[in-house]
Amino acid sequence: NVHSSGGDGHRIILDLGSGAFDLGQKVLGEMFKKKKEVDQISEQQDRESKQVEESGESSGKPSISTKPQKFGGSILITHTHWDHIQGLPFFVPLYLPQFDWTIYGPHGVAKSLQESLSGQMQHDYFPVRLGDMGSKPKYIGLREDMNKGFWLGEEDAPTSMKVTTKYLNHSVITLGYKLEEFAQTIHSSDQRKRSKRGVSLAYITDHEPFDHALAKGGFVASNQKSQSHHGHGMSADQSHAEFFRNVDVLVHDCQYYFAEYGPESPTPKEYWGHSTVEYVVEIAFYASVKQLLLFHHDPQRSDDQMDKLVEYARHIAEELEEKYGGDMANFDRDNEKRVPLKVDAAKEGDVYDLDPFILAEDYDVEVDDQNVLDAVVQSQDKPSSSNNSARQTVVLGLYETKPRPICDVLQNSENAFDVKVFNSSNDILQYAQEKQPSVIVLDEHLFGCGGFEVCEEIRSNMGTWGKQVSVLIIASARVSNNLDYISAESKEQQIAERLNVDDYIQGPFSPSYLLTRIQVSVLRMPLRWRRAPYSSCEPERIAVLQSTGLLDSGSEERFDRITRLCSTMFNVPISLVSLVDKDRQYFKANVGLPGATETPRDHAFCAHAILEDDIMVVPDALQDARFADNPLVEGAPNIRFYAGCPIMASSKESNGDSGKLPIGTLCVIDSKPRDLREEELRALKDFGAMVEREVSNNFS
Numbered sequence: 001n002v003h004s005s006g007g008d009g010h011r012i013i014l015d016l017g018s019g020a021f022d023l024g025q026k027v028l029g030e031m032f033k034k035k036k037e038v039d040q041i042s043e044q045q046d047r048e049s050k051q052v053e054e055s056g057e058s059s060g061k062p063s064i065s066t067k068p069q070k071f072g073g074s075i076l077i078t079h080t081h082w083d084h085i086q087g088l089p090f091f092v093p094l095y096l097p098q099f100d101w102t103i104y105g106p107h108g109v110a111k112s113l114q115e116s117l118s119g120q121m122q123h124d125y126f127p128v129r130l131g132d133m134g135s136k137p138k139y140i141g142l143r144e145d146m147n148k149g150f151w152l153g154e155e156d157a158p159t160s161m162k163v164t165t166k167y168l169n170h171s172v173i174t175l176g177y178k179l180e181e182f183a184q185t186i187h188s189s190d191q192r193k194r195s196k197r198g199v200s201l202a203y204i205t206d207h208e209p210f211d212h213a214l215a216k217g218g219f220v221a222s223n224q225k226s227q228s229h230h231g232h233g234m235s236a237d238q239s240h241a242e243f244f245r246n247v248d249v250l251v252h253d254c255q256y257y258f259a260e261y262g263p264e265s266p267t268p269k270e271y272w273g274h275s276t277v278e279y280v281v282e283i284a285f286y287a288s289v290k291q292l293l294l295f296h297h298d299p300q301r302s303d304d305q306m307d308k309l310v311e312y313a314r315h316i317a318e319e320l321e322e323k324y325g326g327d328m329a330n331f332d333r334d335n336e337k338r339v340p341l342k343v344d345a346a347k348e349g350d351v352y353d354l355d356p357f358i359l360a361e362d363y364d365v366e367v368d369d370q371n372v373l374d375a376v377v378q379s380q381d382k383p384s385s386s387n388n389s390a391r392q393t394v395v396l397g398l399y400e401t402k403p404r405p406i407c408d409v410l411q412n413s414e415n416a417f418d419v420k421v422f423n424s425s426n427d428i429l430q431y432a433q434e435k436q437p438s439v440i441v442l443d444e445h446l447f448g449c450g451g452f453e454v455c456e457e458i459r460s461n462m463g464t465w466g467k468q469v470s471v472l473i474i475a476s477a478r479v480s481n482n483l484d485y486i487s488a489e490s491k492e493q494q495i496a497e498r499l500n501v502d503d504y505i506q507g508p509f510s511p512s513y514l515l516t517r518i519q520v521s522v523l524r525m526p527l528r529w530r531r532a533p534y535s536s537c538e539p540e541r542i543a544v545l546q547s548t549g550l551l552d553s554g555s556e557e558r559f560d561r562i563t564r565l566c567s568t569m570f571n572v573p574i575s576l577v578s579l580v581d582k583d584r585q586y587f588k589a590n591v592g593l594p595g596a597t598e599t600p601r602d603h604a605f606c607a608h609a610i611l612e613d614d615i616m617v618v619p620d621a622l623q624d625a626r627f628a629d630n631p632l633v634e635g636a637p638n639i640r641f642y643a644g645c646p647i648m649a650s651s652k653e654s655n656g657d658s659g660k661l662p663i664g665t666l667c668v669i670d671s672k673p674r675d676l677r678e679e680e681l682r683a684l685k686d687f688g689a690m691v692e693r694e695v696s697n698n699f700s
Contacts, residue, residue, distance in 0.1 A: 010153040011073030012161065014177065014203045014251075019348060020087025027093045031071045071098055072135065074152050076163070077105035078205055079174035080116040089121050089128065099135040104163075106173045107141035114139040142175060144622075146243055152179075159183050159198065166243045167622050168207040169236070169673050170273035176204040178244060202244035202289075204252045205296050208273045210236035210619060210673065216258040217278040217316070220286050220324055236623060237283065245287040251346060254280045254294040257309070271672050277309060281316040285324075285341050292317075293346040310345045317341045392438040393418040394518055397428040397454065399446045401474055406441075409511040410518065417518070425449045432458055436465045439521050441514070444476040444492070452492075455499045470521035471499070472514070475506040503527075508583035510600035512631050528628035532607035537661060541610075542582055545663040547651045548698050550579060551586055558694050559589035566668050566687055567591045570680060574637060574669035577647070577691055578606040585664070592669070593637060603632050605669075609644030610662035615681055618642040620673035641670040643681075645688035649695050666691045 013023070072093070078084055093099045105113040117139075118130040144167045153160030161179050168174040181198035209215050214222075214237055223238060244250050255274040259265060274296065284292040294313060297306060321340045394410055394417045396403050403421045410417045420437070422428045425448035432440065440458070442451030451473045458466045473496060496504035502521055505514070509531070516529055535541060545551065559577050566575040574592030578585045585604040587597055601607050608626060609616040621627040621639050632639050644667035648660040666688045676684070 010161065011071075012152060012179065013073065013075045015078055015084040015205070016075060016087040016091055017083055017085075018087055020091040023087075024090070024092040024094075027071075031093075031098065034071070072100035073102075075101060075103045075137075076177050076203075077103065077113070077117075078168075078176065078203070079106060079170065079172050080113075080119075081172065081206070082120065084205070085117060086120065088117060089126055094133045094135050094137060095128075097134040097136075101135050101137040102140060103137050104140045104142055106175050107143050113141045144175070164243075166240070167620075168204065169210050169240075169620065170206040170208065171271075171672050173622065174206050174273075176202065176207065176243065178202045178247065199249075200247040201249045202247045202251065204244065204250065206273050207240070207253050207275055208271070208673075209275065209279050210240070211675070212270055214282075215261050215276045215279050217282055219279065219282040220320055223286060236620065239623075241283040241287040244284075244289060246289070247287075248290045249293060249352065250284050250287075250289040250291070251293045251295045252280045252284065253296040254309075254313075255296050255298050257312075260298075271674060273672075277313050278316065281313050281341070281343065282320065284343075285317060285320045288338050289341060290339055291342045291344070293344055295346045297345070306345055310343065313343045317343050393420065393435065395428060395431060395437045395440045396421045397423070397425070397440065397442040397446055397451065398474075399423045399443045400476065401443050405511045406514055409515045413515055413519075423447050425454050428454055429457055432466075432469075433462060436462075436469070439470045439472065439518050441472045441474065441518070443474050452495050452499065455501060459499055467500075470502045470518075472503045472505060472517060472521070473501050474509075475504060508601060510602050512600070513602045516629050516631070528625045529630045530626040531602040532604070532611060535611060535662075541661040541663065544649055544651050544661050545579060545581065548649055548663065548695055550588055550695070550698065551581060553588070555589060559691065560591075562666065562687055562690050562694075563589040563591040566666065566684070569683060569687075570643075570668045570676075572641075572668045572670045576606075576667050576669070577664065578604065578644075578667060579664035580604060580607050580610050580662075588664075599632070603630060605630075605632075605639070605642045606644050606665040606667055609665045609667065610646050612646060615643055615645045615676075615684055617676055617681075619675045622673075637669065638671045639669055640672055641674045643668050643676055643684060645684050647688060647691050647695065649692065663695070 011027070088094070094101060103113070103117070105117075107113070114130070120126065121128065121130045123129075142165050145165050147164065149162050149164035151160050151162055159181055161181055164178045164180075165175045166178075168176050178200065179202075180200040183198065219237065219241075253275045254277050256269055256276045258276045258278050260267075261269040261274075261276045263270070277294065280294065281292065292313075294310065301309070317340070325340065396406060396419060398406075398421065407419050407421065410419050420431060422431065423446060425446045428440070428442070428446070431437070440455075442454055444451045446454065455471050455473065458469065458471065460466070462469075475492065493504055493506075503517055505517075513529070513531065517527060563575040563577060567573070572592075575589075576587050576591070576593070577589035579588055580601065583601050584598045585601055585606050587593070590596060605616075605618065605621075605627065618624050618627060619641060621630070621633045621642065627633055627639070627642075630639075644665035646662040647664050647666060649663045650659040650661065666684070668684065
């Protein structure tokens with residue numbers, strides 16, 4: 001674990017591994033020392049007060065506050081693998097009521113952060129439960145947020161830390177953290193700003209290059225002439241480097257040499273989720289980092305071997321500086337104070353004392369009223385009404401849509417929403433005016449008037465709340481059941497945009513999609529789950545699919561054989577032949593999802609893939625705005641990688657390839673990020689052709 005303190009004294013701990021016990025003893029020692037100092041001051045003030053009372057004169061000295069002081073700080077967990085959390089049960093300050101802790105970590109996949117941390121403290125493994133901790137820590141689940149971030153420290157402190165987050169490339173959801181210190185200035189009575197940016201630190205552990213070829217180096221050579229590092233079109237590895245550009249200290253996973261990692265190694269480490277020294281030094285140099293601390297060392301490496309690794313890393317940095325230093329100074333014009341990269345290895349017990357403003361620069365950032373933004377709060381205590389973890393109210397104004405499936409999903413979700421159901425526009429407006437719910441979901445057609453009219457009334461006549469409240473409108477059955485009618489340019493869609501409707505939901509949708517849409521509306525976060533649009537020839541495509549006779553036809557060895565070969569060939573746990581129907585995807589062949597026969601269409605990656613002319617590859621679903629919040633990514637089977645080859649077919653009446661339309665895909669899926677090489681893409685196409693031949697046999 002890494003321990004840091006900002007200029008305001010706010011304690012920040014990054015992960016709680018095997019060093020947590022010793023750190024806890026240090027924190028306790030500091031608390032007792034501080035308490036002793038406060039007690040001495042209190043005793044001195046008592047003696048002076050007695051002397052004043054006896055003399056009848058005023059001392060003229062201001063008193064020093066000795067009120068009980070809360071100790072504690074923030075604990076930032078990158079992920080819940082045991083080597084990063086196994087010290088938590090042994091961190092004694094968590095058990096003492098004198099401390100006040102907030103624990104941050106990745107927003108859970110199937111479990112909350114609190115549930116994940118409590119797993120190792122179940123009765124079978126540990127004698128004390130997480131809930132028995134006397135400090136009653138708060139738990140906050142985070143997602144990727146590279147820009148807005150959140151603040152640590154007291155709101156009125158002279159300095160505080162801004163924290164931003166980024167997803168890393170590891171086998172489970174993992175966050176990297178960037179900490180930037182700012183001083184606060186008061187601009188007016190109602191406006192505060194952070195200015196004069198101080199020191200910065202990025203903590204990147206358990207990360208593997210997205211492009212495995214970069215593990216042996218070459219990142220700087222391939223990117224140093226690029227002008228896109230501040231714009232669009234960045235590769236995943238460029239985006240990774242940009243996250244920690246210009247930081248003072250970068251602590252980065254560096255477990256292997258390339259010779260240990262790559263395919264030529266006797267025990268290759270690809271897809272293990274860790275970096276090589278060649279990769280790490282190059283991206284740190286490219287990002288104009290001032291000091292690189294190599295971290296997450298291979299536990300089998302001796303001290304002498306670590307010294308040799310550091311020497312090798314420094315040699316790489318010197319060569320890069322000699323070859324590219326001048327070019328990088330011109331390239332990175334944002335950093336006029338660029339200095340040669342300094343490399344060292346993080347060692348237990350090392351202390352780096354950084355002057356908070358030795359590298360100060362003018363930099364204003366507006367401070368939001370909330371200390372934590374865009375976070376899911378899970379507290380052991382009952383949340384207050386102002387806390388964004390408070391029970392949120394959702395109004396369902398439904399006349400055509402059946403409310404029961406939606407109510408069940410909302411009430412059984414982690415957030416446990418309060419749900420109010422109405423079918424009359426008057427009842428909806430009256431409740432909205434009185435209670436101001438968090439989200440309003442409306443059918444396009446209601447009893448009394450339409451959903452758009454209700455939305456317009458709320459937007460126009462219910463003040464600031466009415467202008468800002470999230471409103472979702474479900475398209476009428478006339479629209480949803482008519483595939484030709486659905487269009488982004490429709491009159492209804494234009495009205496929805498004018499009224500600032502969060503989503504105009506056209507076509508069949510699943511209750512889980514609506515749940516996710518409501519959750520991100522409550523949290524004021526962007527929705528990172530996009531339902532695939534219908535193709536321009538959707539009625540014809542559905543007709544071709546139905547004419548094959550494959551829907552609901554059960555498994556057949558001729559298709560199962562192909563998915564088994566794909567699973568072995570591409571070394572993936574899941575391979576499917578998926579047929580994309582009007583409101584579902586049906587699995588004609590299935591390896592890796594035992595018992596599953598279909599999913600809703602809006603869950604289906606394959607619904608996007610059939611819109612492509614070629615294979616659709618998603619290297620990391622968590623980095624893709626179309627899929628990051630998809631239930632198949634956030635929950636089982638935890639999709640991170642997907643590649644789907646469209647399967648084309650034509651009706652009996654069609655001749656040749658001209659009438660072929662996509663009816664589904666042959667896809668391969670993994671729970672770890674990865675990519676496909678050119679030869680693998682060709683192989684997937686060949687397997688796809690085999691599926692197409694079997695489909696065509698149905699017309700023979």
